[in-house]
Amino acid sequence: MKLWAGRFSKEADKRTNDFNSSISFDSRMYAQDIEGSIAHASMLAAKGIISQEDGTAITAGLAQIKKDIEEGRLLIDPNAEDIHTFIEQTLTERIGEAGKRLHTGRSRNDQVALDIRLYLRNECDEVLSLLDTVIKSIDSKGAEYADAIMPGYTHLQRAQPITFRAHMLAYSEMLKRDISRIEDAKKRMNSSPLGSGALSGTTYPIDRAMTASLLGFDSYTASTLDGVSDRDFCIELAGALSLVMVHLSRLSEEVILWCSWEFKFAELDDAFSTGSSIMPQKKNPDITELVRGKSGRVFGDLMTLLTVMKGLPLAYNKDMQEDKEAIFDAFDTVKICLSTIAPMIDTMKMIPENMRKAAAGGFINATDCADYLVSKGLPFRDAYKATGEVVALCIRTGNTLETLPVEEYKKICDSFDDGVYEAIALENCVKRRGM
Numbered sequence: 001m002k003l004w005a006g007r008f009s010k011e012a013d014k015r016t017n018d019f020n021s022s023i024s025f026d027s028r029m030y031a032q033d034i035e036g037s038i039a040h041a042s043m044l045a046a047k048g049i050i051s052q053e054d055g056t057a058i059t060a061g062l063a064q065i066k067k068d069i070e071e072g073r074l075l076i077d078p079n080a081e082d083i084h085t086f087i088e089q090t091l092t093e094r095i096g097e098a099g100k101r102l103h104t105g106r107s108r109n110d111q112v113a114l115d116i117r118l119y120l121r122n123e124c125d126e127v128l129s130l131l132d133t134v135i136k137s138i139d140s141k142g143a144e145y146a147d148a149i150m151p152g153y154t155h156l157q158r159a160q161p162i163t164f165r166a167h168m169l170a171y172s173e174m175l176k177r178d179i180s181r182i183e184d185a186k187k188r189m190n191s192s193p194l195g196s197g198a199l200s201g202t203t204y205p206i207d208r209a210m211t212a213s214l215l216g217f218d219s220y221t222a223s224t225l226d227g228v229s230d231r232d233f234c235i236e237l238a239g240a241l242s243l244v245m246v247h248l249s250r251l252s253e254e255v256i257l258w259c260s261w262e263f264k265f266a267e268l269d270d271a272f273s274t275g276s277s278i279m280p281q282k283k284n285p286d287i288t289e290l291v292r293g294k295s296g297r298v299f300g301d302l303m304t305l306l307t308v309m310k311g312l313p314l315a316y317n318k319d320m321q322e323d324k325e326a327i328f329d330a331f332d333t334v335k336i337c338l339s340t341i342a343p344m345i346d347t348m349k350m351i352p353e354n355m356r357k358a359a360a361g362g363f364i365n366a367t368d369c370a371d372y373l374v375s376k377g378l379p380f381r382d383a384y385k386a387t388g389e390v391v392a393l394c395i396r397t398g399n400t401l402e403t404l405p406v407e408e409y410k411k412i413c414d415s416f417d418d419g420v421y422e423a424i425a426l427e428n429c430v431k432r433r434g435m
Ligand code: ARG
Pocket: 022, 026, 082, 108, 109, 112, 316, 318, 320, 321
C-alpha cells in the first residue's frame, strides 16, 4: 500500500514503481534513517507533540529494526519505494498506531536531506583516515630512500637532480590539501535540514535545535526551502574526491613509468601486481592502471551531480534522487583506490642504482655548472652560454660533464678550474638545493 493511497483510486503500474524506486541504492542509509527518526521521535515526545509512551515505543521499535537488519533477521524489501518508507512501514507493522505518528511534522524531503548528510559525514571520516594512511605510506617510502638521487623532470626530460624523498613529498602535499578540502566541505555540510518539512517547515511546535544537537550538527538550516533542496555538499565532496583521483592518477602514472624496463626505477611486490595470460615474462602494474582509469568514474559522478542540480526550481524535485548513486560511487571508488594503493606503496621497492644512473646521464647538472661560473664572477647569461658550449662539446666527444678534462673546460671559458667537478657532483647538487 502506498503512502499516498488516500488520494489515488488506482494502484501504480509496475513500471512506475520500478522506475520510481530508490531502495536498490538508498538501503545503505538504513542506519542513518533510523538514527534521524529516533532523534525526531525523541524531540516530538519532549515537546509533547506525541505522548511519551508513543515516543518510547517508536525509539525502541526503531532500535530493534536496526538490530534485526544488522543481524540478518529483517531483510530489506527490494520492492519498497525507498528505505524511508520501508522502515516506517516495518515499524508500523510491528508497533501499530504509534508507528503512524513518527512522520508527524516531517516530510521525506527533509528526511532524505538529513540521511544523506549523516551518511556522507561517516564516509568523509573514512576517506580522511584512508588519506592519512596513504600519506604515511608515501612519507615512509620517501624516508626509506631519502638520499636516493634521481632525475627531476620537466616536460618528462631530465632537468635537475633531486632525491626520491623530495619527489614523494610532492604527493603527500597534494593529499594533505585533499584532507583540508574534505574537512572544509564537511563543515559546511554539518547543518541539519530536519524540520524543513516538505519545503516550508511545519505548524507543529518542533525544536530544530534539539534534533540538530542530538544528531551532532553544528546548526540547522536557516532556510527550509534550501534545507530540502541543497545538494552543494554532494558537489563539493565530489569535486574534492575528483582531485583526490587526479592526485592518485598522477602518482599511478609515475609508478607505471618507473616499473617499465625503460625506467626500471621501481619493482612492485608480486602480491600487488599481476601477470599476463600469454606473455610469461610480464609483470603488470594493474593496480595503478585501474586507479588511473577509475578517476574517470569520479569525474563522471561530479558531472552527473552538477547536471542534475542545474536548472532545478525550488524546492525538492525528484531529479534529486539521482544524487545518491553518483556520490556513493564517488566515495566507493576513492575508498577502494586508497585502500589498495597504500599497501602497494608500502611493499614497492625502489632501485636506487638505476635512478642514479638515469640522473648521471643527460647533463642534469648543467645548471650547477653554470651556477659555478656565476660564483666565479660571470653574469648568469654568459655562464649559461659557456655551459651550453661545454655540453655540446661533451656530446661531440662522447663525454659527460664529469669526464670532460679540465683543459677542455678552460678552452671554452678560462674561469673554469678543478673545482668544477666538486660543483657538479650530484650529491652536492641536491644538497645545495636542500632537496
Ligand atoms: N527517495 C527519495 C529521494 O531519494 C526520497 C524523497 C521522496 N520525496 C518525494 N516527495 N517524493 O529523493
